[in-house]
Every structure is written in C-alpha cells, then in structure tokens.
Amino acid sequence: MATAPGRFARELAGLDLAGLAARGLAATDADVRTALHRDRPGLEDLAVLLSPAATRDLESLAARAREATLQRFGRAVRLFAPLYVSNACLSTCTYCGFAKGLPIARRTLTVDEVEAEARRLTDRGFRHLLLVSGEHRVEVSADHLVAVVERLRTFVPSLALETQTWSDDTYARLVDAGADGVVHYQETYDRERYAEVHAAGWKRDFDRRLASTERAAEAGVRRLGLGALLGLAPDWRADVLAVAAHAAFLVKRYWRTEVTVALPRIKPSASGYQPQAPVGDAEFVQALCALRLFEPEAGIVLSTREPAVLRDGLVRIAVTHMSAGSSTEPGGYGAPGEATGQFAISDERSPAEVAAMLSAAGYEPVFRDALPLYEVRSGRS
Amino acid sequence: MDDVLVIAGREFRSRLLVGTGKFSAHAVMRAALLACGAEIVTVALRRVDLDAARREGDLLTYVPPGLTLLPNTSGAVDAGEAVRLARLGRAATGTGWVKLEVTPDPRTLAPDPIETLRAAEALVADGFTVLPYCSADPVLCRRLEEAGCATVMPLGAWIGSNRGLRTRDALEAIVDAAGVPVVVDAGLGVPSDAAEAMELGAAAVLVNTAIAVAEDPVAMARAFALGTEAGRLGYLAGRGTVGGATGAVASSPLTGFLGGL
Numbered sequence: 110m111a112t113a114p115g116r117f118a119r120e121l122a123g124l125d126l127a128g129l130a131a132r133g134l135a136a137t138d139a140d141v142r143t144a145l146h147r148d149r150p151g152l153e154d155l156a157v158l159l160s161p162a163a164t165r166d167l168e169s170l171a172a173r174a175r176e177a178t179l180q181r182f183g184r185a186v187r188l189f190a191p192l193y194v195s196n197a198c199l200s201t202c203t204y205c206g207f208a209k210g211l212p213i214a215r216r217t218l219t220v221d222e223v224e225a226e227a228r229r230l231t232d233r234g235f236r237h238l239l240l241v242s243g244e245h246r247v248e249v250s251a252d253h254l255v256a257v258v259e260r261l262r263t264f265v266p267s268l269a270l271e272t273q274t275w276s277d278d279t280y281a282r283l284v285d286a287g288a289d290g291v292v293h294y295q296e297t298y299d300r301e302r303y304a305e306v307h308a309a310g311w312k313r314d315f316d317r318r319l320a321s322t323e324r325a326a327e328a329g330v331r332r333l334g335l336g337a338l339l340g341l342a343p344d345w346r347a348d349v350l351a352v353a354a355h356a357a358f359l360v361k362r363y364w365r366t367e368v369t370v371a372l373p374r375i376k377p378s379a380s381g382y383q384p385q386a387p388v389g390d391a392e393f394v395q396a397l398c399a400l401r402l403f404e405p406e407a408g409i410v411l412s413t414r415e416p417a418v419l420r421d422g423l424v425r426i427a428v429t430h431m432s433a434g435s436s437t438e439p440g441g442y443g444a445p446g447e448a449t450g451q452f453a454i455s456d457e458r459s460p461a462e463v464a465a466m467l468s469a470a471g472y473e474p475v476f477r478d479a480l481p482l483y484e485v486r487s488g489r490s
Numbered sequence: 491m492d493d494v495l496v497i498a499g500r501e502f503r504s505r506l507l508v509g510t511g512k513f514s515a516h517a518v519m520r521a522a523l524l525a526c527g528a529e530i531v532t533v534a535l536r537r538v539d540l541d542a543a544r545r546e547g548d549l550l551t552y553v554p555p556g557l558t559l560l561p562n563t564s565g566a567v568d569a570g571e572a573v574r575l576a577r578l579g580r581a582a583t584g585t586g587w588v589k590l591e592v593t594p595d596p597r598t599l600a601p602d603p604i605e606t607l608r609a610a611e612a613l614v615a616d617g618f619t620v621l622p623y624c625s626a627d628p629v630l631c632r633r634l635e636e637a638g639c640a641t642v643m644p645l646g647a648w649i650g651s652n653r654g655l656r657t658r659d660a661l662e663a664i665v666d667a668a669g670v671p672v673v674v675d676a677g678l679g680v681p682s683d684a685a686e687a688m689e690l691g692a693a694a695v696l697v698n699t700a701i702a703v704a705e706d707p708v709a710m711a712r713a714f715a716l717g718t719e720a721g722r723l724g725y726l727a728g729r730g731t732v733g734g735a736t737g738a739v740a741s742s743p744l745t746g747f748l749g750g751l
Contacts, residue, residue: 179703181650183512331567360597365567367596406597471514480536480565485574 112276115320117358121298124354129156130346136160145173150403155353158399159346164391167398174398174427177405185473187408187430188460189237190230191271193439194218194257196448198243200273200310202296204341206378206451207243209310213379213449216439217248223257227265229442233434233460236477237267239292241437241451244273244312251279255286262287267479269332273311274321280328287483291325292334293318294371297342298351306341322355326363331482333359334410336371339393340384349396353403360404369408369430372396376414376452390419394426401427413454420456421466433463493726495694497530497671498587498619498640500558504529505688506718507560507673508711509698511537512650516552518707523554526711532560532589532696535575540582550583560621562589568602569609576613588613589643590622599649603630607637614638623675626657631664631672641670643696646687647677650699654683658690665691681710681717688721689729 114122133156136144141163144154157163163170195217198207206213218226223240230238240257242249249272258268269290270283280291297303300315307313322333335355337348349372356368374393375384388396397409410430411423420431436442437450458466464474480486495502508528513519523531531553538550553559561579566572569592576588590613592605603625613620619640624630626644634642644664647653655661656677665672671693678684684695697714704710 180652180699183650183699183702184514185512364597365594468515473513473515475537477539478534478536480571480575481540481578484578485566485571 112314112317112320114316115323116362117323117355118316118319120358121319121351121354124152126152126298126347126350126354127344129153130159130344130350133157133160133346136162138162138166141166141169145169145402152350152354152403155350155399155403156346158402159349159396163399164395167391167395170395170398170402171426174401175425177401178427178429181405182408182429184471185475186424186428186467187237187475187478188235188433188463189239189267189269189430190233190235190460191239191241191412191432191435191437192223192226192230193241193437193441193451194223194254194272195242195245195249196439196451197245197248198310199246200244200312201308202310202312202380203306203308204338204375204378204380204382204384206380206449208380211379214447216448217242217245218439220253220256220260222440224260226440226442227261231264234464234476235460236265237269237479238265239269239271239290239432241271242273244310246273246311249273251275251277251282254279255282258283258286258288262483266477266481269334271334274318275324276317276321278328280325280330284329287486289330289479289482290332290334291322291330292336293321293325294334294336294338294373295319295351295355296338297348298337298355299342299344299347302342322359323363326359326366330366332367332369333363334369334371335359336373336410338375339372339388339396340375340386343386345386345388345392345396349400353400356404356407360406367408368404369410370400370404371410371412372400373412373414376455378452379449393419394423397423397427413456414452416455417458417466420463421470424467424472425470431463433458434460493722495671497621502529502558502694503527504715504718505694505722506684506715507532507675507694507696508701509696510534510549510553511698512702513707514702516549519549519702520552520554522701522707522711523557525708526701526715528557528711528715530558530560532562532698534564535561535579535582536565538582540578558587559583559585560587560589561585562591562623563609564591564593566592566609567594567605568592569605569612572605572609573612573616576609576618577616580618586617587619587621590620593649601625601645603627606630607633610634610637610639621673626660626664628660628663628667631668635668635670639670641673641693642668643673643675645676646674646683647679649676651677652679652700653677654679655686658686661687661692662690678714681713684714684717685721685724688718689724691725694718
C-alpha cells in the first residue's frame with residue numbers, strides 16, 4: 110500500500126516547479142543580474158540562476174557563491190568517508206549497481222567487520238563516517254544498524270546513515286544509539302519518472318521516501334542530507350528547484366535540524382544504466398552555485414563520484430563537505446575486490462592527498478567538527 | 491595609563507578576544523593570534539580531540555603558549571549538552587573557563603536565552619568561570635550576571651555575518667547596567683566595528699570570522715587590535731556631546747516671539 114503524502118509532498122504538489130523551470134529558461138541577462146544580487150533569492154530567482162542565460166555568466170555566479178560560502182563556512186572543508194555496510198538489496202532501481210537481481214558479489218558486514226572498517230578510516234584521520242547500505246530489511250535490519258552505531262560511537266564522534274527509509278521507531282532508536290545524521294536522496298521529485306526507474310521494492314513508494322526526512326527530523330536527527338540524482342529526470346532544473354524547496358521547507362518546519370544538499374550525477378555501475386539527460390559540467394557547477402545562493406547556510410556535499418579537477422575547483426566555490434579515498438563496496442577498505450561496489454568513483458586520491466590539495470588551495474581540511482554526541486546529548490523528550 | 495581588563499580576577503592587557511574557526515590553516519590562525527596580541531583565545535570543543543592521545547596536529551597544539559584558553563560549547567543545542575560538554579572539556583584541557591554557547595538554530599546560530607541561563611546556573615554551581623554568548627537583551631544580561639557569570643557576551647549581529655553593531659541600542663543599555671565586563675561577540679565585520687563597540691563602553695570584543703576569512707588574516711588581526719585599542723582610548727578620553735544634524739546652536743523658532751513682547 111502506498112504511503113499517504115507527507116507535509117512536503119503536499120506543499121510540492123502546489124508548486125509547479127516544472128512551470129517555474131520552463132519560465133526560467135527564458136530569463137534575460139538583466140534577469141540574471143537582478144537575481145544574482147538579491148539578498149535572499151526565492152524560487153523564482155533560483156529558476157533564473159539555473160537558466161542558460163546564467164550559464165553564460167557562470168563566472169559571476171561562481172563569484173557570488175564563493176563569497177557566500179566563505180562568509181558562512183570560512184576557509185574550511187569538512188571531510189568524511191562512506192562506510193558500506195551491505196550491498197544486499199530488495200529494491201529494483203534501474204540505475205543502481207546494487208539493484209535486486211543483478212548478478213553481483215553481495216556482502217553484508219557483521220558488527221565486528223564494520224568496526225574493523227571504521228578503525229581503518231579513523232586511522233586515516235576520519236571522525237565523520239556515513240554508513241551506507243542497500244535496502245534489505247532482513248540482512249540490514251534496524252537491530253543490526255543500531256548495534257553498529259552502538260559499537261562505533263565510542264570512537265567515531267559523528268555517524269550518519271544512508272540506508273532504506275523507515276516507517277517505525279527506527280530513526281528514534283538510531284538517534285538514541287548515537288547517530289546524528291540521516292541521508293535520503295529523493296533521486297527525482299518527478300513522480301512519473303520516479304515510478305519508471307523504481308520498478309519494485311519499498312523504494313518504489315515515492316511518498317514513503319519523501320516523508321522519511323520528516324520522520325527522521327521528528328525523531329531528533331540533527332543533520333538531514335537531501336539530494337537528487339542528476340541525469341535521472343528529463344528536466345534537471347526542476348529537480349534542483351525541488352531540492353531547494355525541500356531544503357527550505359525542512360529548515361523552516363524543523364528549525365533545529367541542519368540540512369545539507371547534494372546533486373550526485375549518475376555514474377557507470379553494474380546496472381548498465383545510461384542517463385537519459387546527462388547534466389554537463391558547467392550546468393552542474395551552476396546548479397551548486399545557485400543552491401548556495403538560495404540556501405547559504407546549507408552544507409553542500411560532493412563525493413568522489415566527480416573527478417579531481419571538478420572537486421578541486423568546486424571547493425573554492427560552493428562545496429563544504431567532501432568524501433575522500435572512498436570505497437563503495439562493503440569491506441572495501443580492508444579487502445578490496447571481494448564485493449561489488451555501488452558505482453565507479455572518479456577521484457581515487459587518498460584522504461591525505463585530498464587534504465594536501467585543500468591546504469594548497471588555502472582551505473583547512475577539517476576531519477573533526479562534531480560533538481561526541483553519545484556522551485553529551487540530552488535524552489529526547 | 492594603566493588600563494587592564496579584569497575577568498574573574500585575572501588581568502589582561504588586550505581587549506581583543508579571538509576565535510579559532512574558519513581559518514585556512516592552523517598555522518595561519520596561530521600567526522593571526524600572535525599578530526594581534528590577543529591574550530584570550532576561544533576554541534570549539536567540537537573541533538578538538540578530547541582524548542589527548544589522538545590530539546597530534548590538532549587545533550589546540552597551535553595555540554601559542556601563555557594565552558588563556560577559553561574552550562567553547564558550540565554545537566550544544568540545550569543546557570544539558572552544554573554542561574556535559576563543558577565538563578568533558580574541563581577534564582581534557584584542564585581549564586575551568588568556558589565560553590558557553592547554546593545554539594539550537596543552525597540557520598542563525600542565535601543563542602537560546604532560556605537554555606543559556608539554565609546552563610550558566612549549573613556551570614557556576616559546578617565551579618566553572620562562565621562567559622556566556624547571549625542575545626543582546628538587557629534583562630537576560632542582568633540575569634546571567636546574577637547567576638554568577640564572569641562576563642556577558644551579547645551579540646553585535648548574527649555569528650559570521652560581518653554586519654557590525656546591529657544591536658547597538660540594546661548594547662548601550664547592557665553596558666550601562668552591567669556590573670561585569672561586557673564583551674561584544676559575533677557580527678563584527680571590520681576594525682571600525684570593534685572601535686564602535688569599545689567607544690560605547692564595551693570592555694572587550696570577540697572576533698573570529700572577519701579575521702579568518704580576510705584576504706590577509708594576519709593583517710586583519712592586527713587591524714582589529716588597533717581598532718579595539720582606538721575605541722577603548724576614545725571611550726576613556728571622554729567624548730564631547732553630539733551636535734544636531736542641522737547646525738550648531740539653534741535659534742528659538744518656537745519661543746522667539748517672547749523677545750518681542
């Protein structure tokens with residue numbers, strides 16, 4: 110049975126983002142200049158900043174984004190590492206290398222194995238880990254994830270999760286165990302396209318997924334990660350507008366929750382999926398700059414999906430959080446090659462090399478910026 | 491002229507306190523601290539490893555020796571967290587001084603006045619020397635003083651905004667009433683903002699973003715030191731009254747008719 114639309118889904122239904130994106134396409138150079146200098150750009154301005162006219166003046170957009178990023182985040186970039194707990198999956202998403210039924214080497218790490226991977230990452234300096242898994246409610250149960258968080262919390266101050274969505278008290282249990290962040294990318298906010306690419310499994314339920322960020326916020330999660338998978342929907346601009354509207358909604362409604370945004374682009378994987386509408390590099394940079402101006406306080410996350418040259422350029426403009434030295438396969442830090450990764454990474458530099466790049470660019474690589482939450486957090490009430 | 495700042499019985503020559511976030515490198519932060527002669531430096535406990543064994547290369551190791559370390563509780567969202575974090579910080583750093591920050595709203599990083607007061611009461615009772623970051627609210631500042639805080643640290647504008655003294659009227663009332671040093675914290679964007687805060691009678695200012703994100707942080711640190719000093723001297727020198735915008739001594743357009751009687 111499909112989940113009833115959540116709060117943001119109801120707001121989204123009234124927004125006509127496709128129409129807004131279409132009107133934005135006709136923006137003139139003068140419209141772009143006006144939007145660029147707006148103190149607090151709205152969705153209409155954002156549509157203008159995503160227009161071809163704004164692509165032509167990308168340097169000005171980047172300069173404004175850089176100012177906003179520096180003021181809010183300073184000359185510092187937070188580093189984190191993904192830790193893949195499992196690639197088992199019961200959902201069939203046509204673009205994903207973990208999709209159910211794909212003939213890949215599957216593996217789910219035990220709590221001991223996750224700890225061993227986490228210790229390898231803390232040895233490399235990381236204090237912020239993102240636990241990632243496919244959607245398999247038996248192999249990667251809530252109990253298993255809670256046990257993992259309880260094991261890691263004594264030596265990893267910041268733990269976020271990117272797993273299946275939950276409709277029960279799992280978010281609250283994870284928060285109680287010491288997790289501080291949850292990441293749920295909607296992939297696309299275009300319902301029709303969403304239904305096409307999510308063929309089966311829980312992830313097929315658009316509203317369940319969209320409302321999960323609200324459930325997580327209500328459970329006391331401190332940081333929520335949002336995003337759209339660019340290349341999935343025919344109109345990437347409408348998806349960027351939706352991510353922005355979603356972030357703005359959450360910031361307003363759940364004012365205690367910090368929001369980060371990301372716009373991953375589809376990469377080659379075991380799925381063999383070819384993006385319908387690939388997003389070019391200039392448009393990708395443009396989208397991140399526009400998001401920065403729309404929501405100056407939101408962290409922007411960039412993974413190793415993107416090549417080094419793009420990552421190095423974007424930390425000077427808009428990106429505030431980066432992964433480094435990533436493996437997308439369960440157990441991949443200790444024993445690479447035993448399981449299949451989710452997608453091919455492009456930036457294969459080590460964490461130390463990425464840190465050195467940041468220093469050379471005039472940015473402090475920040476490995477630690479978190480309270481030891483399990484030690485200091487107050488009981489939820 | 492012997493003009494010292496006294497906080498909790500300890501004397502300081504410098505009235506510029508500096509934060510350590512947002513710098514491009516620890517070494518730049520250190521150079522800025524040395525350039526401005528700051529004697530009190532605040533460090534976010536969330537940025538340092540509380541386990542000394544893992545602290546190699548950590549922010550704390552770059553703080554020049556001899557400075558008064560002021561650990562802060564940034565990231566705490568309520569009183570309970572701030573108090574527990576302060577205790578962990580005291581155990582790890584050995585100082586009982588704490589800059590209390592309780593900021594549940596990640597957007598403005600505005601301090602929660604209610605939770606800040608609660609945490610201040612608990613920390614004072616626990617023997618801490620408490621310097622609370624707080625809203626520019628004269629009543630709250632009185633309450634924090636009554637709770638036993640060593641200073642009050644009202645904001646000039648939102649943290650990191652570089653917008654200057656947006657709370658000027660409230661700051662004047664706070665300075666007027668305070669029995670503890672008033673340290674204007676947050677929002678100072680340029681050295682003249684520091685001078686303005688000192689001219690209106692603040693005991694000190696705390697600056698971080700404006701120094702850290704300047705093109706030349708070391709030069710900006712020095713400039714803030716000079717701005718702070720100039721403002722302090724101006725305050726001590728005693729300013730003249732401010733003339734009206736329309737001219738010097740007005741005639742008497744309303745009562746002039748009396749002369750014709």
